[in-house]
Amino acid sequence: MLEEVGFRKEKPLSPLYGPGPFQLTRRYLRVDPKELFRFSAEQIEELAEALGLPVHIRTVSGHVVERSKAHSIVLLKLAAKTRYSQMVEKFKMQRGPLCETYLEVLALLSTQWARPFLAQIDIESFGPSLGGFSHAIGQKQSVLENVWGFIDGTLLRTCRPSKYQRFLYNGHHKHHGLKFLFVRTPDGIVRLCYGPRFGKDHDANLYRRSGLREDLEAAFGDPDQYGEATPKVFGDVAFPLSPYLFRGFRSTLGRGAQDPRTLFNREMASARIAVEWGIGYVKQLWASLNYYRDLKVMHSPVADQFLVAVFLTNCFTCMNPRENQTSSYFGVSPPSLVEYLNKRG
Numbered sequence: 245m246l247e248e249v250g251f252r253k254e255k256p257l258s259p260l261y262g263p264g265p266f267q268l269t270r271r272y273l274r275v276d277p278k279e280l281f282r283f284s285a286e287q288i289e290e291l292a293e294a295l296g297l298p299v300h301i302r303t304v305s306g307h308v309v310e311r312s313k314a315h316s317i318v319l320l321k322l323a324a325k326t327r328y329s330q331m332v333e334k335f336k337m338q339r340g341p342l343c344e345t346y347l348e349v350l351a352l353l354s355t356q357w358a359r360p361f362l363a364q365i366d367i368e369s370f371g372p373s374l375g376g377f378s379h380a381i382g383q384k385q386s387v388l389e390n391v392w393g394f395i396d397g398t399l400l401r402t403c404r405p406s407k408y409q410r411f412l413y414n415g416h417h418k419h420h421g422l423k424f425l426f427v428r429t430p431d432g433i434v435r436l437c438y439g440p441r442f443g444k445d446h447d448a449n450l451y452r453r454s455g456l457r458e459d460l461e462a463a464f465g466d467p468d469q470y471g472e473a474t475p476k477v478f479g480d481v482a483f484p485l486s487p488y489l490f491r492g493f494r495s496t497l498g499r500g501a502q503d504p505r506t507l508f509n510r511e512m513a514s515a516r517i518a519v520e521w522g523i524g525y526v527k528q529l530w531a532s533l534n535y536y537r538d539l540k541v542m543h544s545p546v547a548d549q550f551l552v553a554v555f556l557t558n559c560f561t562c563m564n565p566r567e568n569q570t571s572s573y574f575g576v577s578p579p580s581l582v583e584y585l586n587k588r589g
Contacts, residue, residue, distance in 0.1 A: 266313050266335050273334070281319040282529055282556075287563050288312055288319070294585055295357060303344035309337075317342060318349045322530040322553055325538065347545070354548040358555035362437040365427060365456060367463035369587035370435070370579075374475060380430045380574040384515040387508050388478065388490060390470075393429045394519035395456075395479040395489065397447035400424065400440075400550050401536040412443040412541065421536075422547060425450040427477060428522040430574035432561045433584070437554045440547040447482040451489075460488040478516055492516075518570045525569065526550075526557045558584060 268277055268285035277285045292315045301314040309317075317335060320326055328339040335342060367374075377392040399414050399421040412420040424439035425447070438454035451457070460477075467474045467487035474487055481494050492512055493505040527533050530553040539546045561568045562581040571578050579589025 266316075268312060268316065280323065281316055282323050282560060283319065283563070288315055291315070291559055291563070291581070294581055295353070297349070297352070301345060301348055303341060303348050305341070305344055307341040307344060309341070309345045314345050314349050317346050318353070318552075319556075321346050322532050322549065322556070324531050325535045326532075350545060350548055350552055353552045353555065354545075358548070358551040361555060361558075362434065362551060364438075365436040365459050366587060367459070370429065370433075370589060371463075373429075373431070373576075373589065376576060377430050378475065380576045381515050384574065385511045387511045388476075390473050390475050391478045391490070391515070392475055393427050393435065393477045394516050395425070395427050395436075395451070395477045395483060396516075396519040396523070397423060397425050397450055397482065398523045399443060400533065400539070400546070402443075402539040402541050402546055403537050405541050407542070410444070414443040419536075422541070422550070423447075423450055424550065425454050425456075426519055426523060427456070428519045428570070429576075430518065430570065431576040431578040432522070432525075432565075432568035432571035433558050433578055434522055434526075434554050437551060440550070447480075448484055451483055457486055457488070464488060478512060480516070518573065521569050521573075526554055529553070529557055529560060 266272070268288060270276055273280065277283070277288070281288060283291060289312055292311050297311050297315060299311050301309045301311065303309070313335060317331070320331065320334075328342045331337075331342055332339060337345070374392045378390045381391045382389060399417055400423075401417070401419050401421040402412065404420050405412060409420065412422070414421055414423075421443040422440035423443055423445050424437055424441070426434060427436035428434050436454070436456065438450060438456070441450055441453065464470075464475055476488050476490050479489060479491050481491055483489055483491050485491060492509045532538070533550060533553060538544075539549070559581060561571065561578045562584045565571055565578050568578065578584075583589030
């Protein structure tokens with residue numbers, strides 16, 4: 245009757261996802277897996293196998309989840325602001341098992357990979373590449389020799405906690421958060437991510453507590469043996485000078501444009517921006533870190549989320565070298581995934 249008077253019968257809406265169990269295919273997801281998980285389906289399988297994740301993940305309640313499915317749950321939660329209720333239909337799981345799977349795999353990645361790889365710098369793992377790093381950085385500036393990496397601190401903004409607010413409050417940024425210390429090399433790999441520390445801590449305090457100076461002294465030995473060719477990292481004025489760490493000059497406001505200190509800061513700024521790119525790249529890939537109201541210290545594993553995100557960013561760089569801005573800028577290729585995980589690059 246309605247069709248006779250000009251009304252057209254509406255077509256039924258297609259389901260959001262394909263029929264059957266969860267699959268890492270475009271046909272099932274209705275979108276390219278890389279848009280959801282940041283890795284392609286083949287890369288997710290390759291990464292899960294390289295990390296040695298169990299074929300089946302068993303949660304605390306006894307739920308058993310297949311490896312690629314469990315890995316995809318973590319990747320999706322980190323890549324976007326996603327509620328468990330929005331993941332029910334996609335993964336064919338209820339909210340409780342989804343949450344347990346996410347926390348189980350996140351803790352596994354943090355304890356077995358992210359913290360061991362990022363908590364302390366391992367010079368020996370990329371020692372043969374130091375000369376190439378210094379040469380690449382030297383091509384972008386001409387005032388300081390033998391700089392092989394850049395150091396900086398970052399504040400991960402979090403929700404205001406109900407307790408211990410003054411420890412997490414950062415007076416410079418005017419909000420609460422956790423502090424981390426970064427060291428990044430020209431190949432786009434984050435070599436050190438020390439933390440978490442209180443939001444109120446200064447970058448220099450993180451540098452002292454991280455043991456980075458002692459690690460560099462143990463790796464390179466007596467700086468006198470190098471003379472002017474001492475290998476060093478470069479940071480901003482927040483860090484203390486040492487034989488293996490150099491920094492820019494303090495405020496050059498009011499000095500002429502041709503003042504040597506002004507020229508030095510300007511020359512090094514074009515190279516040091518690489519570490520800022522690294523911090524931004526982590527939050528660009530794993531957008532859930534930008535929603536600070538969901539990052540609730542003492543209610544969720546915020547530090548593990550950030551450290552795993554940094555580690556996965558390194559893995560992403562190894563598997564997708566052309567998509568890393570720092571690597572392209574300096575012209576230094578990152579190591580392969582196998583070399584990175586085996587600490588050979």
